[in-house]
Amino acid sequence: MKQILVYADSLSWGIVPGTRARFAFEKRWPGVLENRLAEYGVKTRVIEDCLNGRRTVWDDPYKSGRNGRIGIEQRIEIHSPLALVILTPFYYTHLDRFLLTF
Numbered sequence: 001m002k003q004i005l006v007y008a009d010s011l012s013w014g015i016v017p018g019t020r021a022r023f024a025f026e027k028r029w030p031g032v033l034e035n036r037l038a039e040y041g042v043k044t045r046v047i048e049d050c051l052n053g054r055r056t057v058w059d060d061p062y063k064s065g066r067n068g069r070i071g072i073e074q075r076i077e078i079h080s081p082l083a084l085v086i087l088t089p090f091y092y093t094h095l096d097r098f099l100l101t102f
Contacts, residue, residue: 010051012048
């Protein structure tokens with residue numbers, strides 16, 4: 001069985017807007033991916049490592065542990081062997097409080 005790691009933020013975590021609830025696995029896109037691959041006969045386990053508020057490479061001054069750069073190497077090693085690692089763009093990276101310019 002192949003394994004795919006999804007390393008992402010709240011959009012992949014599947015937060016129900018306006019709540020702290022989470023959509024069921026089969027409703028979140030990583031679950032949809034796993035189920036669709038199964039329909040095509042590809043046995044795959046999609047591992048979600050998603051965190052609300054995860055940033056790409058910056059620390060969050062209000063919530064610790066949100067720097068996406070820190071820990072990714074360990075996650076890859078923990079879940080190896082992996083057929084694929086999916087890094088989604090972290091939505092909150094661009095927030096004004098980081099004073100980013102592009």
